Amino acid sequence: MITILAIESSCDETAASVCRDGRILSNIIASQKVHESYGGVVPELASRAHMQHIVPVVDQAMKTAGVEMDSLDSIAFTQAPGLIGALLVGAQFARSMALALNKPLIPVHHMQAHVIANLIDEPSPSFPFLCLTVSGGHTQIVLCESPTIMKVIGETIDDAAGEAFDKSAKILGLPYPGGPLIDNYAKQGNPKAFIFPEPQIPGLNFSFSGLKTSILYFLQEHQRQNPNFIEERLPDICASIQRRIVTILLNKLKKAAIETGIKEICLAGGVSSNSELRSALKEAGNKYGWNTYYPSPQYCTDNAAMIAATAYYKFLDGDFADLSAVPSARATW
Structure with a gap:
């Protein structure tokens, strides 16, 4: 032993x-x-x-x-x-x-x-698999050939998805850490209420700095017209922000799955506990024939x-x- x-x-x-x-x-x-x-x-x-x-x-x-x-x-x-x-x-x-x-x-x-957190509990993915690793400091797509052989095939060129959640929450006046709070408010909101742009980054890399800027300008403009805009529309704003971040992540993951031909797909990192991201992964799995996995929240x-x-x-x-x-x-x- x-x-x-x-x-x-x-x-x-x-x-x-x-x-x-x-x-x-x-x-x-x-x-x-x-x-x-x-x-x-x-x-x-x-x-x-x-x-x-x-x-x-x-x-x-x-x-x-x-x-x-x-x-x-x-x-x-x-x-x-x-x-x-x-x-x-x-x-x-x-x-x-x-x-x-x-x-x-x-x-x-x-x-x-x-x-590797995906291998702790059953069911666990078979090798090779793709893992979308999303946290406050990192956003990566990892090709995993074995528990010790991995390759990053896509990553953020600036900010991480978790940072986009937390910085958006800070702009909205939510306490730290704000990512989970956005997730909670989003459950009560309309994710199609507001449309935020999706960065057009070639390949499998991500970018979230432009999205953060667009969210800031959007809120500043609406607050000039209505100082109570955030308070009145908070659930819709959170749902719309979360929807865009999740679609950015899943669109790149879909592209990676097509390019590699791999259908074993995982999530990992702190943001992988986000309820919308988990739901979107499961929906994509059903649509594209993926076997999807994510760790227990404690991992x-x-x-x-x-x-x-x-x-x-x-x-x-x-x-x-x-x-x-x-x-x-x-x-x-």
Whole structure:
């Protein structure tokens, strides 16, 4: 049996998970409320919060899993991408544990782990599959040939879809994080009430900066005519914004599926918990004959279970870090 402790600290969630032979035994997450009053994550505050949370989170993950330290076979951690200070807290803690226990250390790419989240529960996709990975910092289409062989075939050239959600919410006066609030308001609105433009980007790449600008100008113009416009039409505005973001994502995903001929299609990342995106993927699957998948909500946002699951496959390949070197905040797929 292969038992792995994994640590995730890339942004504002301190998380730890234990897996055995790829099966998740525990998944503990400590959120950081300190950022809410700032309207976004403050890197220095995130690093300090990680230092406060990491010991109790790891301790709880081990106790929940019913695993003792001496029965661990490896320690894994998120290497990149993420906030440098936050990543270093997790990396150095993991390295210290690996050295103390004389166990191999496994660095994990955060975005690869989001993709692997689709393999944690059944049903899971067959290889090869395409994964639309959508978060606050990334928007990518990934071609997955195996748990350890992946290739990004499309990505945003500027802003991420999650950022488009959060920045739109901020313009609307909604608190941080605003993406889930847009999703909630959109359920009460008409997605065809307002039409926002779709960027014409060639190939499989995305762009959301122009959409954010068009939303800003749209709201400014309507507020000049009616200062109460946002308050009066909030559900319709949210539904229309969400519809455009989702159609941008699904149109590119459809193009990727046609070009590759792959019909195993997944979602991953924090935005993959968006109800409209999930519904649209299922509808597209029925229309185009895709087999569609997305992780459980607990594995969509940043978590250590996805780090543990990825580390399991890397362990099988013998892909370990050099314990004599300080872990860097750079990683490749």
